[in-house]
Amino acid sequence: MGYIFQSTRSMDTETISKARFDENGDAILSSYTSWLTKHPSALDYFEQMMSIAKGKDIMVFLDYDGTLSPIVDNPYRAFMSDDMRSAVHEVALGFTTAIVSGRRRDKLYEFVQLKNVYYAGSHGMDISIPLGSSKYGDRKHQTKAIDEEGNEIVLFHPAQEFLPTIQEIIKIVEEKTRKIKGSMVEDNKFCISVHYRRVKSEEDVCILKEMVESVMKAYPSFHISGGKKVMEIRPSINWDKGRALQYLLDTLRFDNSSNVMPLYIGDDRTDEDAFEVVRQTGRGFSIVVSSIAKETKASHSLRDPADVMSFLIRLSKWKKIHES
Numbered sequence: 001m002g003y004i005f006q007s008t009r010s011m012d013t014e015t016i017s018k019a020r021f022d023e024n025g026d027a028i029l030s031s032y033t034s035w036l037t038k039h040p041s042a043l044d045y046f047e048q049m050m051s052i053a054k055g056k057d058i059m060v061f062l063d064y065d066g067t068l069s070p071i072v073d074n075p076y077r078a079f080m081s082d083d084m085r086s087a088v089h090e091v092a093l094g095f096t097t098a099i100v101s102g103r104r105r106d107k108l109y110e111f112v113q114l115k116n117v118y119y120a121g122s123h124g125m126d127i128s129i130p131l132g133s134s135k136y137g138d139r140k141h142q143t144k145a146i147d148e149e150g151n152e153i154v155l156f157h158p159a160q161e162f163l164p165t166i167q168e169i170i171k172i173v174e175e176k177t178r179k180i181k182g183s184m185v186e187d188n189k190f191c192i193s194v195h196y197r198r199v200k201s202e203e204d205v206c207i208l209k210e211m212v213e214s215v216m217k218a219y220p221s222f223h224i225s226g227g228k229k230v231m232e233i234r235p236s237i238n239w240d241k242g243r244a245l246q247y248l249l250d251t252l253r254f255d256n257s258s259n260v261m262p263l264y265i266g267d268d269r270t271d272e273d274a275f276e277v278v279r280q281t282g283r284g285f286s287i288v289v290s291s292i293a294k295e296t297k298a299s300h301s302l303r304d305p306a307d308v309m310s311f312l313i314r315l316s317k318w319k320k321i322h323e324s
């Protein structure tokens with residue numbers, strides 16, 4: 001049985017230990033306090049983190065839903081607050097910053113509306129970089145293009161060939177699931193999200209899942225992964241948010257790439273791939289956004305988007321002090 005996501009600020013230890021699964025279906029560990037010793041708060045450990053980062057080129061990676069905007073019932077209304085936008089803007093003035101999301105890139109830009117950050121949509125399967133900042137080479141799946149404002153950009157689309165099939169799947173899944181009240185199919189361009197947050201009964205959720213699974217049997221080159229009350233239909237290519245992070249580190253122009261330190265903040269299962277890449281680089285910080293104790297590869301934690309904002313504000317202030 002699923003567990004309703006709830007801030008642990010209002011929960012006592014006994015309540016936390018009774019909870020069993022979060023809304024991803026991931027096990028909730030018994031004690032948040034002992035979990036914090038393994039994944040300390042990035043706010044409490046800020047000074048320690050920055051003493052390690054001093055002299056390095058931090059590159060900031062941010063997930064969107066559940067990290068920069070709180071989880072809400074309607075995915076089309078997951079707005080970012082102006083204060084959060086301004087915090088991200090300030091961070092991006094001091095550090096190279098990218099937003100890596102399951103959302104389609106154009107939608108992500110509509111929400112974030114910042115010109116000084118890089119965008120990787122569709123779980124990293126849609127990356128856009130201005131030509132001038134890209135180490136543009138003979139890399140597969142890269143093409144030059146012109147954006148809406150006439151700027152030369154480099155697009156990276158490793159799942160381009162799947163586009164027609166994705167549209168076909170969307171039509172079939174929409175048709176099949178139409179009767180499940182509250183369900184919603186979101187076209188994320190290179191992947192598809194089937195939402196069930198607003199489906200009232202557990203029985204309907206099961207029927208919906210079976211419907212989607214049965215449709216997808218005819219599409220063996222795709223797989224379904226889970227997220228927060230969502231089924232994510234993705235092409236089965238060797239690409240994820242971790243690979244996207246690596247791509248951005250490799251592709252953006254850094255004078256001394258061994259001096260670059262990735263800092264990734266995310267809340268969802270798909271962010272774990274990026275946490276793993278950060279771990280493998282042997283430098284950098286991975287921060288999970290969670291108010292419950294759960295299995296994660298992240299080194300640090302923050303409770304919720306409000307904590308993320310405080311962290312970002314502190315980070316840009318730190319940068320200003322250490323620049324002067």
Ligand SMILES: O=P(O)(O)OC[C@H]1O[C@H](O[C@H]2O[C@H](CO)[C@@H](O)[C@H](O)[C@H]2O)[C@H](O)[C@@H](O)[C@@H]1O
Nearest residue numbers: 064065071072073075078101102193197228230
């Ligand atoms: O990688 P992310 O930026 O975290 O995107 C993951 C999915 O987020 C969105 O869905 C989630 O947030 C919605 C709004 O709060 C919520 O209603 C839904 O239940 C969550 O699963 C987004 O709509 C998906 O397309 C993204 O794949």
